[in-house]
Amino acid sequence: MHFIKPKNFYLFITALFFTLFFSFNVLANEDEEAFYIPIFSLNAKIESLIKLNDLKSQTAISLIEKLKADFDKLNSAEQYLYLVVQANNTQGINKHHQTINYLLRAKSLEAKINPDQLSRLPFINLYKTLAESYAGVGQFKKAYDAKNIFITKYDTYLKNERDKHIFALEEKYETQRKEDLNRLLNEQAELKTLEIDESLSNEVTTRRNIYIVIFLVFIFVLLLLRMLSTNKRFRELSKLDILTGIKNRKILFRHGKSAIKRCVEARSGLCLLAIKIDNFKLLNDIHGDYIGDELLKKFALLGTESMRTRDVFGRLEDATFIAVLPEASEDEAKAIAQHLKAKVAAYKFDYVGIDEQLNMSVGIVELSESLNNFELLLNTAMNVLYEIKDGGGKQIKIYQQDA
Incomplete structure (x- = not known):
């Protein structure tokens, strides 16, 4: 063995x-x-199609047909964006059910796409279009849910963009600080070299060192003041809407809730206004994003001028603005809305190439026992806006509570 x-x-x-x-x-x-899940590269035809403002143009139609033929060859991200474009293309001709079908098909691809890629603007616009189409077929609960998802994703997108901008500024500031510090260290080294070469007396050396310390302290104080000033500016910017310079969504909610709490405790009146520029998307598509941004900035300025000093005015999203009017009755709120509407209608936008009159819709809701917090007032005012939109827009409508 x-x-x-x-x-x-x-x-x-x-x-x-x-x-x-x-x-x-x-x-x-x-x-x-x-x-x-890797981040997919995007087909050049897809990117060109997304950048086109007119999806009915011959160029857009040609691109859509080519991509349709090669749909199975596209990766998940490209298929997602293609379906979103198709949805936008059908939405414009009131085929809301077909639009919703395209968007739900695109949404089913999200599990196959990197979350970082899904957080980019062309992808999150799916929920905005979905909300509009659900509203178009009367499914307002689903429209509201889709709108909330879009707002959450859009806020995250804006926060990420702002963080990138702030990081770039901080990096630039840090580089400048290091350069200043290196320059000071070089100057200090040169001074020490001169001291050795010239063999200065102890008294002269001591005096010079004192001067150097004072100089360094002075520079340090200047840098500290500059850093405090920059930090203060960053904090101020975080409270403002990047485009219009008025209160952003976060600060609007905070100040709105505080105003409502004060009015409830004081048993005084309060009205909330939901204001939307009519046909803004159409104007933006026709004239471009730059002109659209100019319209929003000017509208925000006119709105600010029309408010009282105690009122809270800010931008909620896109072309929708919110005003909280403490100690205001429905008639007073309507008067303020009419004043703003007249002011906007009278303003000439011909300097940006727009000849037509700018119109707006306003939904007004008054504080009551059943509508006693900011979220309820806001949701009710937004529903009034949807009703105005279904009726053709260009209205100021006061919400009437059931008896």
Whole structure:
């Protein structure tokens, strides 16, 4: 009978151990890679189609047909954006059910797309279009939910963009600070070299060192003041809407809730106005984003001028603005809305190439026992806006509570 020699046995055990160890690592890496979703590159035709303002143009139609033929060859992100474009194309001709079908097909691809890529603006616009189409077919609950998702994703998008901007500014500031510090260190080194070369007396050396310390303290104080000023500016910017310079959504909610709480405690009146520029999307599509931004900035300025000092006025989203009017009755709120409407209608936008009159719709809701917090007032006012939109817009409508 043959037996395995001890030396060979030990070699066999060692080889088996290393084989199992490397096999385990390979399987672990494969499992880790299986859960990673890469960021897809985008077809040039898709990117061109997204940038086109007119989806009915011959160029857009040609691109859509080419992409339709190659749909199965597109990656998940490209298929997602293609379906969103198709949805936008059908929405304009009131085929809301077909639009919703396209958008839900696109939404089903989200699990196959990297979350960072989904957070980009062309992707999150799906929920905005979905909300509009749900509203178009009367499914207001789904429209509201889709709108909330869009607002959440859009806020996250804006926050990420703002964080990138702030990071770039901080990096620039840090580079400048290091350059200033290096320059000071070089000056200090030169001074020390001169002290050695000229063999100054102890009294002169001491006096010079005192001057250097004072200079460094002075520079440090200047840098500290500059840093405090920059931080203060960053805090101020975080409270404002980046485009219009008025209160952003976060601050609007905070100040609105505080105003309502004060009025409830004081048992005084309060009205909330939801204001929307009529046909803004059409104007933006026709004249471009730059002109659209100019309209929003000017509208925000006119709105601010029309408010009282105690009123809270800010931008909620896109072309929708909110005004909270403490100690105001429905008649007073309507008067303020009419004043703003007249002011906007009278303003000439011909300097940006728009000849037609700008119109707006306003939904007014008054504080009451059943509508006693900011969220309820806001949701009710937005529903009034949807009713005005269905009726053709260009109205000021007061919400009437059921008896």
